[in-house]
Amino acid sequence: MISSGAELNAYKNKVLAGGSKYVSGECDVVYVGMATCGIAAGAEAVFDALNAEVQGRGVVVVPTGCIGMCYAEPLVEIKKQGKPSVFVSGADAETARKVVAEYLDGGDSSAVLPDTRGDKQTRIALRNCGVIDPTKIDDYIAVGGYEALAKVLTEMGREGVISEMKKSGLRGRGGAGFSTGLKWEFGAKSEGAKKYIICNADEGDPGAFMDRSILEGDPHSVLEAMAIAAFAVGADEGIFYIRAEYPLAVKRLETAIAQATELGLLGDNIMGTGFDFKLSISLGAGAFVCGEETALLNSLEGKRGEPRLRPPFPAQKGLWDKPTVNNNVETYANIPAIILRGADWFRSVGTEKCPGTKVFALAGKINNVGLVEVPMGTTLREIVYEIGGGLPDGKAFKAIQTGGPSGGCIPAQHLDMGVDYESLGSIGSMMGSGGMIVMDEDDCMVNIAKFYLDFTMEESCGKCTPCRIGNTRLHEILEKITDGNGTEDDLTQLKDLAQTIKSTSLCGLGNSAPNPVLSTLHFFADEYLAHVNEKKCPSHTCKNLIRYIITEKCIGCGICAKVCPVNCISGEPKKLHSIDQSRCIKCGECLPKCPSKVGAIVIE
Amino acid sequence: MENEKAYALLDEFIDGLQVKQGALISVLHKAQEIFGYLPQEVQDYVAEKLGVAASKVYGVVTFYSFFTMQKKGKFRVNVCMGTACFVKGAENILEEFNRQLGTETGEVSQDGLFSVDALRCIGACGLAPMITVNGKYYGRISKADVAGIIEEVKGATAND
Numbered sequence: 008m009i010s011s012g013a014e015l016n017a018y019k020n021k022v023l024a025g026g027s028k029y030v031s032g033e034c035d036v037v038y039v040g041m042a043t044c045g046i047a048a049g050a051e052a053v054f055d056a057l058n059a060e061v062q063g064r065g066v067v068v069v070p071t072g073c074i075g076m077c078y079a080e081p082l083v084e085i086k087k088q089g090k091p092s093v094f095v096s097g098a099d100a101e102t103a104r105k106v107v108a109e110y111l112d113g114g115d116s117s118a119v120l121p122d123t124r125g126d127k128q129t130r131i132a133l134r135n136c137g138v139i140d141p142t143k144i145d146d147y148i149a150v151g152g153y154e155a156l157a158k159v160l161t162e163m164g165r166e167g168v169i170s171e172m173k174k175s176g177l178r179g180r181g182g183a184g185f186s187t188g189l190k191w192e193f194g195a196k197s198e199g200a201k202k203y204i205i206c207n208a209d210e211g212d213p214g215a216f217m218d219r220s221i222l223e224g225d226p227h228s229v230l231e232a233m234a235i236a237a238f239a240v241g242a243d244e245g246i247f248y249i250r251a252e253y254p255l256a257v258k259r260l261e262t263a264i265a266q267a268t269e270l271g272l273l274g275d276n277i278m279g280t281g282f283d284f285k286l287s288i289s290l291g292a293g294a295f296v297c298g299e300e301t302a303l304l305n306s307l308e309g310k311r312g313e314p315r316l317r318p319p320f321p322a323q324k325g326l327w328d329k330p331t332v333n334n335n336v337e338t339y340a341n342i343p344a345i346i347l348r349g350a351d352w353f354r355s356v357g358t359e360k361c362p363g364t365k366v367f368a369l370a371g372k373i374n375n376v377g378l379v380e381v382p383m384g385t386t387l388r389e390i391v392y393e394i395g396g397g398l399p400d401g402k403a404f405k406a407i408q409t410g411g412p413s414g415g416c417i418p419a420q421h422l423d424m425g426v427d428y429e430s431l432g433s434i435g436s437m438m439g440s441g442g443m444i445v446m447d448e449d450d451c452m453v454n455i456a457k458f459y460l461d462f463t464m465e466e467s468c469g470k471c472t473p474c475r476i477g478n479t480r481l482h483e484i485l486e487k488i489t490d491g492n493g494t495e496d497d498l499t500q501l502k503d504l505a506q507t508i509k510s511t512s513l514c515g516l517g518n519s520a521p522n523p524v525l526s527t528l529h530f531f532a533d534e535y536l537a538h539v540n541e542k543k544c545p546s547h548t549c550k551n552l553i554r555y556i557i558t559e560k561c562i563g564c565g566i567c568a569k570v571c572p573v574n575c576i577s578g579e580p581k582k583l584h585s586i587d588q589s590r591c592i593k594c595g596e597c598l599p600k601c602p603s604k605v606g607a608i609v610i611e
Numbered sequence: 612m613e614n615e616k617a618y619a620l621l622d623e624f625i626d627g628l629q630v631k632q633g634a635l636i637s638v639l640h641k642a643q644e645i646f647g648y649l650p651q652e653v654q655d656y657v658a659e660k661l662g663v664a665a666s667k668v669y670g671v672v673t674f675y676s677f678f679t680m681q682k683k684g685k686f687r688v689n690v691c692m693g694t695a696c697f698v699k700g701a702e703n704i705l706e707e708f709n710r711q712l713g714t715e716t717g718e719v720s721q722d723g724l725f726s727v728d729a730l731r732c733i734g735a736c737g738l739a740p741m742i743t744v745n746g747k748y749y750g751r752i753s754k755a756d757v758a759g760i761i762e763e764v765k766g767a768t769a770n771d
């Protein structure tokens with residue numbers, strides 16, 4: 008049990024001298040990235056092999072959270088004392104074992120890779136991800152964990168915390184960008200003996216995985232921040248609302264809560280200050296709208312996740328009608344650092360209006376798929392080309408999508424824009440939760456808009472008409488266009504309807520659902536026009552608008568005819584073959600099979 | 612699992628709840644874990660036990676995509692159709708599973724072994740396109756891997 012700030016300090020010194028000493032760089036460490044992606048790529052076997060290998064070498068092997076270089080999984084990071092980190096990427100257990108052993112023994116190091124994360128990143132929310140073992144509270148305490156809570160409880164007082172948070176300028180990372188300090192102040196001012204703190208870990212934006220990574224890599228930071236929030240607003244109970252699709256994050260949270268409770272950092276009379284706080288976990292059940300905080304509250308009450316009208320705001324009347332403060336996972340992850348290092352330090356990072364950093368999940372057509380954390384104001388170009396390493400296969404950049412189903416597609420001409428809430432909003436996109444999907448010349452923007460509408464149409468809770476019916480109609484029009492039956496009139500209709508849905512929907516889901524349509528219509532109008540006027544899909548995606556044809560170059564080898572699943576290719580041996588367009592299902596199987604030096608099959 | 616034993620497990624969970632208020636979703640999670648799906652009979656049972664209207668239970672079950680009223684296959688193939696996977700060709704992979712297993716998305720194969728579903732982002736977008744089979748992850752897969760995965764899964768049972 009840790010029952011005072013002094014005891015926390017003593018505990019820290021003890022673990023720093025013992026099992027957690029690697030965090031201060033006092034021995035060589037081998038990290039294995041063991042978040043969901045790492046494990047999916049085979050990190051468990053790599054970990055076991057390395058653990059067996061280093062026995063007796065005075066080196067520790069640490070299973071850690073997301074290192075951020077997801078493209079390189081399974082990923083091993085070797086940190087020798089006094090040397091920069093090196094990496095072993097994509098290796099199976101046996102290869103990893105050999106390379107690591109050789110490098111540790113000072114042998115050939117040509118098989119290890121340098122750090123490619125670049126110097127554009129600043130890690131605040133991710134400060135412990137990839138640095139500690141997330142399943143050990145000792146490691147977290149060794150890097151200063153729970154010191155912010157101690158400081159808050161013993162030195163700052165409730166008002167002190169709120170004023171520091173307001174001063175820091177931290178804005179909600181869940182998408183809306185509302186001032187965290189102000190929200191806490193509303194919560195604190197609300198009358199009531201019972202108040203709740205909630206952590207929104209619903210992360211419904213497909214393609215975003217930063218909240219999962221934080222929970223899997225550094226769960227205690229979020230726990231600690233929730234305790235700080237509870238103290239500030241006067242709550243004694245906290246709830247994690249987390250997606251059921253994230254089993255590992257749930258497990259890590261359960262472990263963290265049990266450990267913190269055992270050490271007395273959660274529970275009654277925390278650090279002898281009389282402050283009580285308990286935490287529980289509630290699972291979502293696969294509904295995107297439940298990320299919207301009032302829908303989330305209904306879901307927590309065991310109901311259908313339909314949003315509530317606001318006001319009253321949750322800070323006044325939330326869960327079970329009690330004052331409730333909800334923040335996003337990443338928002339929380341910043342807080343212990345802000346408390347310990349101060350608002351001024353935090354403001355020194357990022358921009359005037361948006362201090363601090365933002366974590367982005369960089370995915371899609373990009374070389375270095377991964378989790379990146381950059382100061383607000385970093386340009387999209389820096390993110391895509393310097394950190395992300397550009398696009399694979401020499402393809403041309405077409406757009407970067409931010410904000411998920413609520414956001415928009417940003418074309419190349421805006422790559423030099425610095426990202427923050429306002430700048431993204433000004434060009435019809437959104438910060439959203441931080442998903443960034445890079446698209447190349449092969450992605451059809453009309454089809455992408457349809458993809459998002461398909462998503463929002465299914466995820467609409469159905470409570471309000473503009474969202475329920477309007478989005479279905481939008482989807483139908485898009486379908487008509489990608490099927491090759493669209494007209495220019497349809498484009499006008501799309502725009503009108505989209506505007507109506509935006510201005511009349513009940514919640515943020517409906518208000519933002521048309522954004523993908525509006526932004527692609529605005530920036531990629533030529534693609535829409537090609538679909539409706541020329542009945543062509545310039546990126547060769549929409550099946551009804553393309554034809555596979557065999558040109559004169561055909562040598563009649565017959566390979567294409569063999570792979571065609573519907574037998575619609577015919578021709579005599581060594582003679583020009585042809586495709587029966589009426590039967591072709593446009594599966595595309597034949598094209599890559601045509602010998603590359605012949606290249607007779609083309610898409611039109 | 613025999614029905615009686617299954618209901619006993621569910622009873623145990625519900626009786627062990629400290630607060631029943633608002634517990635419907637967690638009870639349904641448990642029930643689906645036990646029964647594999649939520650047929651009307653199970654929904655009625657939950658309603659009765661928790662003292663809420665059966666219509667409310669039905670309303671919740673149909674609202675959340677995680678809950679299913681349809682029996683699933685012994686092997687549940689979930690193909691991620693999140694954005695990162697979508698731009699990397701997830702649609703083709705979903706099609707290929709359905710083609711090889713003779714299923715439609717959301718359905719069970721005739722032998723009852725496989726069901727194929729589309730899922731929204733499982734958060735492993737770095738390994739897109741991504742699928743899971745009974746919770747096991749397979750990343751960076753292509754159409755050509757589909758047959759192998761089906762064989763691997765089937766083979767694993769032959770050994771039990």
Ligand SMILES: Cc1cc2nc3c(=O)[nH]c(=O)nc-3n(C[C@H](O)[C@H](O)[C@H](O)COP(=O)(O)O)c2cc1C
Pocket residue numbers: 178179180181182183184185187207208209210211212295296297298299300301333334335336338339440514515516
């Ligand atoms: C449709 C919709 C989905 C949302 N999904 C999430 C989500 O997955 N995670 C999240 O933190 N916030 C989400 N939000 C925003 C929340 O309503 C809320 O603003 C946020 O959790 C507040 O925390 P913050 O101030 O720390 O950002 C969503 C909003 C809408 C309208």
Ligand code: FES
Pocket residue numbers: 213214215691692693694695696697731732733734735736737739741
């Ligand atoms: S989009 Fe498929 S795992 Fe995220």
